Amino acid sequence: MTDTTDQPLAPVARASRFLAAEARWSWLEIAFWIAAFGLAFVFRSNHLLFAEIAILALFAVSLDLILGYAGIVSLGHAAFFGLGAYTVGIMARSGWGDPLTGLVAAGVTAGILGFLTSFLVLRGSDLTRLMITLGVASLLHETANKLDWLTGGADGLQGMMVGPVLGHFSFDLYGTTAYVYALSVLFVVVLGLRVLVHSPFGHALRAIRDNPLRARAIGIPVSRRLIAAYTLAAVIAGFAGALLAQTSAFASLDVLEFHRSADVMLVLVIGGSGRLYGGILGAIVFRLAQDGIANITPQYWQFWIGLGLVALVLLGRDRLEIVGRRLVGRVLPWLVGEEKAR
Amino acid sequence: MTLALETRGLMKSFGGLIATNDVSLQLPKGARHALIGPNGAGKTTLINLLTGVLTPTSGEILLDGGDIGSLGVEQRVRLGLTRTFQINQLFPDLTPIETVALAVSERQGRGGDWWRRVGTKGAVLDELIEVLDRFDLTDRMTEQTRFLPYGKQRLLEIAVALATKPRVLLLDEPAAGVPEGERDEILEAVAELPKDVTVVLIEHDMDLVFRFAERISVLVAGAVLTEGTVEEIKADPRVKAVYLGEGEA
Numbered sequence: 395m396t397d398t399t400d401q402p403l404a405p406v407a408r409a410s411r412f413l414a415a416e417a418r419w420s421w422l423e424i425a426f427w428i429a430a431f432g433l434a435f436v437f438r439s440n441h442l443l444f445a446e447i448a449i450l451a452l453f454a455v456s457l458d459l460i461l462g463y464a465g466i467v468s469l470g471h472a473a474f475f476g477l478g479a480y481t482v483g484i485m486a487r488s489g490w491g492d493p494l495t496g497l498v499a500a501g502v503t504a505g506i507l508g509f510l511t512s513f514l515v516l517r518g519s520d521l522t523r524l525m526i527t528l529g530v531a532s533l534l535h536e537t538a539n540k541l542d543w544l545t546g547g548a549d550g551l552q553g554m555m556v557g558p559v560l561g562h563f564s565f566d567l568y569g570t571t572a573y574v575y576a577l578s579v580l581f582v583v584v585l586g587l588r589v590l591v592h593s594p595f596g597h598a599l600r601a602i603r604d605n606p607l608r609a610r611a612i613g614i615p616v617s618r619r620l621i622a623a624y625t626l627a628a629v630i631a632g633f634a635g636a637l638l639a640q641t642s643a644f645a646s647l648d649v650l651e652f653h654r655s656a657d658v659m660l661v662l663v664i665g666g667s668g669r670l671y672g673g674i675l676g677a678i679v680f681r682l683a684q685d686g687i688a689n690i691t692p693q694y695w696q697f698w699i700g701l702g703l704v705a706l707v708l709l710g711r712d713r714l715e716i717v718g719r720r721l722v723g724r725v726l727p728w729l730v731g732e733e734k735a736r
Numbered sequence: 737m738t739l740a741l742e743t744r745g746l747m748k749s750f751g752g753l754i755a756t757n758d759v760s761l762q763l764p765k766g767a768r769h770a771l772i773g774p775n776g777a778g779k780t781t782l783i784n785l786l787t788g789v790l791t792p793t794s795g796e797i798l799l800d801g802g803d804i805g806s807l808g809v810e811q812r813v814r815l816g817l818t819r820t821f822q823i824n825q826l827f828p829d830l831t832p833i834e835t836v837a838l839a840v841s842e843r844q845g846r847g848g849d850w851w852r853r854v855g856t857k858g859a860v861l862d863e864l865i866e867v868l869d870r871f872d873l874t875d876r877m878t879e880q881t882r883f884l885p886y887g888k889q890r891l892l893e894i895a896v897a898l899a900t901k902p903r904v905l906l907l908d909e910p911a912a913g914v915p916e917g918e919r920d921e922i923l924e925a926v927a928e929l930p931k932d933v934t935v936v937l938i939e940h941d942m943d944l945v946f947r948f949a950e951r952i953s954v955l956v957a958g959a960v961l962t963e964g965t966v967e968e969i970k971a972d973p974r975v976k977a978v979y980l981g982e983g984e985a
Binding site: 405406408409410412413414417589590592593594595596597598600601604605607608609610611612613614615616618619622 | 787809810813814818819821825826827828829830831833834835837838839841842843846847848849850851852853854855861862864865868869874877878896897899900
């Protein structure tokens with residue numbers, strides 16, 4: 395972030411340095427991933443919860459790509475999540491239980507649906523987009539309900555046989571394999587998206603979000619970029635749905651329900667959109683709060699989540715973030731034993 | 737001689753209202769041409785027709801002799817017809833580096849690259865610095881655009897358009913809203929645009945027009961009232977009547 399060397403550097407070098415700094419790994423990021431993978435060795439009884447968080451995070455990261463970066467609002471992102479879940483579910487029931495190939499297949503089917511429906515969200519206002527995405531998800535939900543010979547209808551897909559990951563790691567009762575598997579997929583996706591958001595393509599998405607009129611006027615093919623982003627987001631959401639079905643060995647209409655689309659939007663609101671890690675942070679806060687509050691008052695957890703959201707919006711995330719950053723800035727160097735003054 | 741930009745009998749009507757009425761312009765390469773006219777004369781409609789936001793009811797638009805009338809906005813940009821905006825249309829969260837890099841990457845055909853970071857292509861970097869340097873923006877190129885003074889934003893507005901390497905550049909009131917102290921910098925930048933770029937200036941400000949333009953077209957009620965050199969237009973009583981008679985700001 396800082397390029398405050400006062401020596402006169404050539405502009406090209408300064409620009410190059412600035413752009414490199416924008417994309418550099420931060421200590422916080424590295425620490426996060428080490429901690430996340432480290433969790434695989436401790437708190438065994440919570441691994442199923444952690445796996446759920448990783449999956450929700452992946453789903454939220456996918457929504458962030460279209461909402462936070464490309465500026466496409468969606469209330470139907472569960473369509474791709476659900477399609478991914480049913481894809482691996484149906485494959486596993488028919489005898490193809492290998493997780494990784496199933497994951498890829500789920501990404502492909504969700505991606506195809508994403509590509510086809512992307513043309514519907516190209517034009518129109520935010521409201522139009524909300525209605526269209528909502529409609530597509532409802533259509534899919536109803537289709538899955540009607541095709542009960544294929545999807546099990548309201549009873550869900552019974553009898554999924556999910557094989558071991560990479561032919562070695564079977565899914566265990568504690569959910570350790572599930573967690574490491576889901577976290578690894580999340581990690582690989584984030585690695586890819588880190589590159590993407592700092593690429594010319596990623597910058598073009600931000601430009602389109604901020605000012606589509608000007609983006610077009612400097613030669614950015616807006617439609618083409620949005621189709622690509624929407625399709626990619628669908629693929630990632632398909633991965634997330636597949637992970638859920640594989641780690642729980644079950645898929646039901648619940649994966650296509652409206653609340654999934656709404657929850658993931660909340661997650662992004664909590665964590666902050668357009669920042670890649672917002673979805674992950676939001677998923678952690680959302681799921682832990684849900685779990686923690688549900689333990690205290692099982693019936694009213696939604697009330698507290700709602701109250702928290704109102705507080706967040708009123709106070710403003712920026713303010714909370716400044717406090718958070720300061721705290722981390724003090725605590726982290728102390729933990730790592732690093733006396734680097736900022 | 738091929739003309740850089742030509743329109744033939746351009747018409748646009750919205751229902752019964754004729755916003756552009758039989759406009760025929762002929763701009764040779766490297767021309768410095770001004771389009772003036774009172775409010776409601778159809779300047780905005782004409783720009784939208786030229787850039788592809790609107791489709792003409794009839795008539796032709798030719799860029800370097802080729803018909804571009806059926807092409808979309810970004811295709812015309814790719815062929816070399818770019819505009820700036822009267823009210824800044826920038827990307828507030830992006831820095832000038834990133835903003836100009838967008839245009840340069842897109843023009844070099846690298847805008848879809850998702851697998852590499854912006855700034856890893858030397859060709860893009862060199863060209864982007866060249867553009868920023870021309871508009872004296874390198875000092876503050878790493879700040880988000882929304883923090884730049886208005887005059888600098890105005891310069892960036894032109895810089896990003898020039899980064900698309902246009903053959904024809906439409907400048908829509910480049911000095912609009914710029915405080916007196918920062919005005920000269922804009923005028924200078926406009927005066928120093930590359931000679932091979934054909935520039936169309938859409939302006940209210942007569943000082944700027946008389947200083948900068950070689951030829952002027954006067955637009956009234958959607959039609960070209962007259963066209964001529966600066967001296968001819970200055971001396972034309974009809975132009976005076978249009979401007980004085982209608983109490984133009």
